Structures are given as structure tokens and as C-alpha cells.
Amino acid sequence: MEYLTGFGNHFATQAVEGALPVGRNSPQRPAFGLYAEQFSTTAFTAPRAENRRSWLYRLRPAASHPPFRPLDAASRLATAPLERGAVDPNRLRWSALSMPDRPTDWLEGLTTYGGNGDAASGAGIGVHLYAANRSMERRAVQFSDGELLVVPQIGTLSITTELGRLEVPPGHVALIPRGLRFAVQLAGPSRGYVCENYGAPFRLPDLGPIGSNGLANPRDFEAPVAWFEDVEDDFQVIQKFQGHLWQTTLDHSPFDVVAWHGNSAPLRYDLARFNTIGTISFDHPDPSIFTVLTSPSDTPGTANCDFVIFPPRWMVAEDTFRPPWFHRNVMSEFMGLIHGEYDAKQGPKDGKGGFEPGGASLHNQMNGHGPDAVSTQAAMQAELKPVKLEDTLAFMFESRSVIAPTKAALALNELQRDYDDCWGGFEKARIP
Numbered sequence: 001m002e003y004l005t006g007f008g009n010h011f012a013t014q015a016v017e018g019a020l021p022v023g024r025n026s027p028q029r030p031a032f033g034l035y036a037e038q039f040s041t042t043a044f045t046a047p048r049a050e051n052r053r054s055w056l057y058r059l060r061p062a063a064s065h066p067p068f069r070p071l072d073a074a075s076r077l078a079t080a081p082l083e084r085g086a087v088d089p090n091r092l093r094w095s096a097l098s099m100p101d102r103p104t105d106w107l108e109g110l111t112t113y114g115g116n117g118d119a120a121s122g123a124g125i126g127v128h129l130y131a132a133n134r135s136m137e138r139r140a141v142q143f144s145d146g147e148l149l150v151v152p153q154i155g156t157l158s159i160t161t162e163l164g165r166l167e168v169p170p171g172h173v174a175l176i177p178r179g180l181r182f183a184v185q186l187a188g189p190s191r192g193y194v195c196e197n198y199g200a201p202f203r204l205p206d207l208g209p210i211g212s213n214g215l216a217n218p219r220d221f222e223a224p225v226a227w228f229e230d231v232e233d234d235f236q237v238i239q240k241f242q243g244h245l246w247q248t249t250l251d252h253s254p255f256d257v258v259a260w261h262g263n264s265a266p267l268r269y270d271l272a273r274f275n276t277i278g279t280i281s282f283d284h285p286d287p288s289i290f291t292v293l294t295s296p297s298d299t300p301g302t303a304n305c306d307f308v309i310f311p312p313r314w315m316v317a318e319d320t321f322r323p324p325w326f327h328r329n330v331m332s333e334f335m336g337l338i339h340g341e342y343d344a345k346q347g348p349k350d351g352k353g354g355f356e357p358g359g360a361s362l363h364n365q366m367n368g369h370g371p372d373a374v375s376t377q378a379a380m381q382a383e384l385k386p387v388k389l390e391d392t393l394a395f396m397f398e399s400r401s402v403i404a405p406t407k408a409a410l411a412l413n414e415l416q417r418d419y420d421d422c423w424g425g426f427e428k429a430r431i432p
């Protein structure tokens with residue numbers, strides 16, 4: 001597959017020579033009788049640096065569809081504000097979801113674990129995990145409630161979007177703009193995580209004193225080239241709108257965009273390209289140095305959501321407790337593990353418990369957490385020579401407000417009801 005590169009670039013791509021108008025967006029009669037359509041994911045008047053929109057040239061306008069009707073199907077997708085009783089302050093951890101035993105596509109395989117804010121007012125996030133085993137055929141979905149950040153853990157996702165196709169293997173992430181129609185094809189049983197961002201679109205963080213390079217570099221983000229199919233057949237289009245699923249049927253493929261240009265586009269990014277920066281003296285820096293993407297809130301420096309990764313890296317700090325320190329944080333932290341072991345937590349023992357690939361943890365606002373007792377002991381006794389942490393890739397969705405766990409997530413068998421025990425048995429300090 002071919003890609004265009006650069007986060008936020010103004011791309012221009014056509015699957016058919018001559019389809020893209022030159023020098024204007026909306027000619028009286030676009031080439032070949034195509035329809036011009038603007039796709040806006042920021043307000044028209046958003047500041048130029050944040051403004052996102054693309055122009056699509058398609059066989060038929062997206063407006064041409066029968067009414068959306070409620071989709072009458074069981075779904076474990078939920079949207080904030082969540083229906084909830086008292087929000088659980090407890091630290092929570094889940095083992096990995098098992099693969100479904102019935103045919104389940106990516107959309108059907110989503111379970112919401114938590115959320116915050118309010119989709120209707122464009123603030124907060126929904127956190128979903130998926131486990132799926134079949135492709136979406138003649139079926140596309142559009143998330144009007146938010147942009148999606150998709151983090152595969154097992155199985156390559158082939159994502160067909162209105163703007164073209166992306167291959168997203170584990171170790172990569174995909175960013176799908178709010179409202180873009182897409183379908184997910186699977187190569188086999190697949191599992192992973194999704195952050196549904198109701199707030200401002202994810203962008204690269206400022207680098208401050210780091211300078212003009214580093215962390216995720218803009219050129220490593222890849223957008224698809226235009227791709228379309230001219231299929232006259234029934235296509236189900238599902239829409240997640242204000243927390244409910246709706247459906248309509250088109251008599252043609254929604255993937256009929258022959259050319260497009262603009263800066264609102266789906267992207268993929270290989271996390272191995274992340275330029276990880278850390279201490280070369282002492283102390284463990286705040287994990288904000290591992291921010292890949294940020295969705296700012298209205299309060300400077302206090303993100304609606306930061307997407308942070310913990311990739312392979314050298315640990316060289318002298319006279320330092322090297323793993324994440326114990327802490328209580330005003331921000332709320334949802335974590336996942338793509339592969340390997342996380343330096344603050346033990347993996348499963350005899351195949352059970354621990355922080356395992358495909359698992360998840362939730363440490364909400366001001367609730368104490370940090371390395372488990374075994375990892376703490378090991379780190380306090382380690383000889384502090386340079387060590388390379390290999391085979392590890394964890395991540396965090398960190399958000400300014402409490403991520404309420406869903407009732408469905410609290411009822412899962414995968415919930416580790418003994419999670420607190422991992423912080424048991426610390427030896428007391430002795431004052432002389």
C-alpha cells in the first residue's frame with residue numbers, strides 16, 4: 001500500500017488522473033460528474049494552525065441516503081456521560097479479553113471499559129477494547145461522537161476509509177477523524193484498544209526545550225492515497241451518534257471518493273518510530289516526555305487526553321529508583337500493554353493475573369499507585385548498570401477527569417478482583 005506522509009499536511013491525491021480540481025475546491029462541474037463535498041472536523045473558524053478539513057470528490061454525495069433508524073442489535077458500546085451509580089475510586093485491572101467464540105466483527109467486538117466528560121458537549125473520552133474474528137463486509141461505520149485512536153494488540157487491521165486504505169499491525173496506531181466512514185477487515189482473530197476522543201482532535205505535543213525534533217516526528221505519520229470502489233450493492237452504514245447506534249442502507253459503496261485533498265485525514269503511525277527521550281543523569285522524569293499525541297482541553301497543559309507510550313529504551317539513571325515512582329495524580333490513567341512486560345508490574349504468574357498483553361488498568365484521580373511490591377523490591381536491589389528494556393510496549397490514555405468504569409467492565413470475568421494485593425506486604429521503613 002502507498003502512503004502520503006506528514007502529520008497535519010495538506011495532502012492531495014487522486015485515484016484517477018484529472019479527478020482533483022486544480023486551483024479551486026468546488027468547480028461548477030467537477031471532472032467526470034463527481035460531487036465535491038467538504039469534510040470539516042474543526043469549526044470553519046478554528047485558528048489556522050488547528051483548522052482541519054478536507055475536500056472529497058465522489059461518485060455520489062454522502063448526503064444521498066435514506067433515514068438512519070435505530071440499530072436493533074446488542075452492543076457493549078457506551079458513551080459518556082455513562083449511566084452509573086457511585087463511581088468506583090478503586091484501582092482496577094483486567095486480564096486480556098479472550099477471543100470471541102462466535103463470528104464477531106470489529107464493531108460488534110467493542111466493549112466500553114470507561115469514559116468521562118460528555119460526548120454531547122465535545123469533552124472527554126470513551127475507552128473501548130475489542131476482540132473480533134471476522135471482517136466487516138458490506139458494512140461501514142461512522143463515529144460522529146468522536147475521533148478514534150485505535151491501538152491493535154493482536155492482528156493486523158486493514159482499515160478501508162472514505163479517503164483510502166490503511167494497514168495497521170500491532171505496534172502501529174491509527175487515527176480516524178470524527179465522522180469518517182470506515183470498515184475494518186481482519187486477517188485473523190484480533191484484539192486491541194480504542195480511545196474515542198470527544199474533544200479537540202489529537203495533535204502533536206509542543207516540544208518546549210526539547211527543540212524542533214523528537215518524540216513523534218511529523219513525517220512518520222502516514223495518510224492513505226485516494227482509493228475507491230464502484231460497487232452497486234446494498235451497504236449497511238452504521239453511525240454512532242450521541243451514544244446510540246443508527247443504521248441506514250445505501251445501494252452503493254460509501255467508499256466512492258475518487259480524489260481528495262486537505263488536512264483532515266486518517267493516519268497511521270509506527271510506534272517504533274517514536275524518538276524516546278529520557279534521563280541521562282538521575283531521577284525518573286514525568287511520563288509526559290513519552291507523549292505521542294495530545295488532545296488539549298480549554299485549560300492549558302491539562303489534556304482532555306494524552307496518548308503516552310512506554311517503548312523499549314535504555315535505563316541509565318544513577319542512584320535512582322528507576323521504575324515509575326509511587327504517585328497520586330490529578331489526571332486519571334487508563335493503561336494497556338501491547339507486548340512484553342511493563343517495568344512497574346509483574347506479568348501473569350502461571351498464566352494468571354499480573355499486567356498482561358491485552359490487559360488493562362485504571363488508576364483514577366488521586367488514587368495511589370505505582371510499581372507492585374515485587375517490582376519495587378527488584379528495583380531497590382538492582383545493580384544500576386545501563387540496562388536496555390527490550391520487548392516492551394505499554395501505553396496510557398491520560399485524561400483530566402475521572403474515567404468512570406462501565407458496569408459492563410466491572411462485571412467482566414477478566415476483572416482481577418485481587419488487584420490491590422499486588423501492593424501488599426511492603427516492609428515498613430525503620431527510623432533509627
Ligand SMILES: O=C(O)Cc1cc(O)ccc1O
Binds near residue numbers: 285325344363
Ligand atoms: O502509573 C503508571 O505506571 C504510568 C506512569 C509511568 C511513569 O513512568 C510515571 C508516572 C506514571 O503515572
Ligand SMILES: [Fe+2]
Binds near residue numbers: 333363
Ligand atoms: Fe501513574
